Amino acid sequence: METLTLSPITSARGEVTLPGSKSLSNRILLLAALAKGQTTITNLLDSDDVSHMLSALTALGVNYQLSDDKQTCTLDGLGGTFAIDEAAVLYLGNAGTAVRPLTAALAASSGDFTITGEPRMYERPIGDLIDALRQLGADISYQKDDGFPPLLIKGKPLTGGEVSIKGNISSQYLTALLMVAPLFSGDTTINVDGELVSKPYIDITLDTMAKFGVSVANNNYQSFSVTGKQTYQSPGEIMVEGDASSASYFLAAAAIGGGPVKVHGTGSASIQGDAKFAEVLKQMGAEVTYSDMWIEVKGTGNLKGVDVDLNHIPDAAMTIATAALFAEGPTRIRNIYNWRVKETDRLAAMATELRKVGATVEEGDDYIYIEPPEHIQSAAIDTYNDHRMAMCFSLASFGDAEIVINDPKCTSKTFPTYFDEFARITK
């Protein structure tokens, strides 16, 4: 296994141009494929999750051209759902933003489709989405364990109607249903059953749909009304915002290592919920300045622990867990049960690795409590094929000890060049 040794660092300073947002890249690619007209997408993310979506679109008969740097994509929309003659097998790695939305889109398309992925994808639940699609008449069967991929989808036109969906495990199920609903032949009312987690991702979905000409009536995130028999319309050209979750590591580095660090590509005008991550750093004592599309953080030399509900920013929340190593006093991150069903069981993984560097940690069912150590201990950090574990633990090198990151290339899921950028702004 490859490893990366990070020598102790003391400061972070500089500017970072963020790669495109994963959440936006995969939503825009799918809607561009379903839309009428040609779309040119700029600042597309070049990473594993996006290349899985692109290969799926190729297998589904979508024509597109990618620039040499893979950041510009010109795509000819189908003007409706997918239609293939021969059964297709789509390998989607561990990309939730490909698996969930494509499952819904294919259920309403023509053809037989099998969705496969990495072993971890077969442990990530999808039953709540399948239950909802089945209420609408979709023909989807589990190929291994009930409630999990791989899936066999026998696509057919769907008529819409009233449907309820659970939102307490992943917002991606609701996102998937919302994106396909305009293509049903009739109108649809989606009722969210119980709590809805990761709410700001629904705003990303609705905003992206609106850019492709479809509006949805949102009744306080409890129910959504979508008119059927619509066609997404290409906006012509569309730029992907910088990834706000990827920004979190650089901004936290500034809060710990003094800064200033400015990230370009997300800011106060951003549609991504993770742009609010900087507010947590502010609460911890950092100085934060925003413009529409950049964020700058300076450390004040006085970072304090916080007790926060971060259900709205589950990905960036992981960065607070490692930033907490450098705060005065303990930090508690609450309402993050669904960390357990992401790239790995992130509550267990985070607790184990934080303990390795010397923190005292309590792992709750849906929270993590972290008491920072007096001194960070040198450790080899296991990353569990989880890009965010690798990126978060780069921050541990602000202690006075060497940190080894096992399998650093797992950042390729969303940020292949992460460690180069981190090295560039730290010393």
Ligand SMILES: O=C(O)C1=C[C@@H](OP(=O)(O)O)[C@@H](O)[C@H](O)C1
């Ligand atoms: O819709 C999206 O783009 C995402 C939603 C979130 O997942 P959950 O809704 O499962 O929390 C987030 O963790 C994931 O990285 C991306």
Ligand SMILES: C=C(OP(=O)(O)O)C(=O)O
């Ligand atoms: C949870 C994540 O990914 P996915 O889109 O696969 O759910 C993530 O990127 O942290």
